[in-house]
Amino acid sequence: MKHEDAKEAKFLNLVDRVSACEKCPRMKGSARVLGPGCGPLDAPLMFVGEAPGRLGADGSHLPFHGDKSGHNFEKLIEQVGVSRYEVFVTNAVLCNPKDEKGNNATPTSSEISNCAPFLRETIDILDPAIVVTLGAVALKACGAIETHAVSLREHVRTSRTWMRRTLIPVYHPGQRAMVHRSFANQLSDYQFVAETLRRFKKPHKKASSAKPRSEAAKLGLVARRALRGRANGLSYFALHKLCFLAEIASLESSGERLTNAYVVRQKDGPYFVDLHLAKLPQLIPGIQTWSERGKVMLRLAPQLGFLEADDQPALGKSDEEAIEKVLAKYGRMPDAELKRVVYLSRYMRALLRKEKSAGANLYNAAVLPYLPQT
Incomplete structure (x- = not known):
């Protein structure tokens, strides 16, 4: 062993x-x-x-x-x-x-x-x-x-x-x-x-001298992309799943994550720690939340339904493309179908296989890899 x-x-x-x-x-x-x-x-x-x-x-x-x-x-x-x-x-x-x-x-x-x-x-x-x-x-x-x-x-x-x-x-x-x-x-x-x-820790190559945007702030930008144009709202459940699929799309296209935000497996699938409901108002000022048929729903306040120009460079062209690709393909999917897509991803399947071989419940185990900046 x-x-x-x-x-x-x-x-x-x-x-x-x-x-x-x-x-x-x-x-x-x-x-x-x-x-x-x-x-x-x-x-x-x-x-x-x-x-x-x-x-x-x-x-x-x-x-x-x-x-x-x-x-x-x-x-x-x-x-x-x-x-x-x-x-x-x-x-x-x-x-x-x-x-x-x-x-x-x-x-x-x-x-x-x-x-x-x-x-x-x-x-x-x-x-x-x-x-x-x-x-x-x-x-x-x-x-x-x-x-x-x-x-x-x-x-x-x-x-x-x-x-x-x-x-x-x-x-x-x-x-x-x-x-x-x-x-x-x-x-x-x-x-x-x-x-x-x-x-x-082992030394890494010298990082860029530019101060990086925090993982929470970068994730907030991704979340705002997902919420944009959703006047009728997006479920809190779907927000986590779309952010997860965007991370995967970035990994598969560039070998890098959009963010290094902490993502764990919960009963309903991947959960971003930085997207806790109590943190959302600071992460996305003016966000509106309400309950609908037992679901927590989210939307941007009307004046926040667009992205400020100074936010545009934060993610980079390849990141923007990964997000837009995911939103175009999965953005309007019902929650049940979105959950199925997420569970079929290789990262979730790998965790489920590990859980089966260990014979143990791996709820809250990390799902996505951590890729230190070098």
Whole structure:
């Protein structure tokens, strides 16, 4: 068995045991958030948070995705040039702890202790070079696995050796932590993390000196192309599928993706993390959303039904051609037919074959390849 296959088998076995865990009474109704959606098993960098959020990972099953903490985290790593394709994200406690009113609660010492063996095993399986703790609870949980003398207040933006790897403490990206450490300061902390990560990665050819547009912004342009001229709206479901088909068209024609946005497999097919409903108003100002026959529908406000001239060069001629080709062929397809086309793509078929051979559910596994810019 190849090393990569053995590592994946160990990880999936761990996921099964986490899914069956019932050690913490108040966690019984919460999701066990550990699986392919956490990130690649060869990631050099692991983020460890506190626990899944009620409005975030407890529903999305993607750590730090779907709530305000998740949006802040995704914005922080993107702004310092770190992709979710190259990091593994988990928590000290793998289920959402709720208080008697059903709101998020801080994990107890016993709950942290119950999950500590899972955290240790995850670190042992992945063997990351760098572990970044998000907040005091995560830092304390790592100290329970192997003692350290690292303090969040005193050692932020520094690194220490821990378990033969580099340990970096940063503040939690939640709104309460922002009171103690502003977003701007946290951005500097994440810049330190990004610089540390780059020292561990293989050097690439020198990139262009031009500042690249963010993956979210580029994806926003693709989404606006799909929404243009749709006065009656486009389903949220279809938006994700058309963006996915545009990525494939670009890959097949040029060998490059339109964006390096993070795409995972969910029950209804590919899902772009950057197209979370709560993010769309910032990604596409003025976008309108409503519900129709149980579907979320989208359209551009009338004044945004065209594209501004300064957006035109952002994607390039070959990218524009890939998008227009996809929209001409699939743009008016019913959702059910669009889903069929997506599932017949070689990327989805490859993931389904892998899922069958592994005998495991690979929901939230990455679908498209990550192609670092060189």
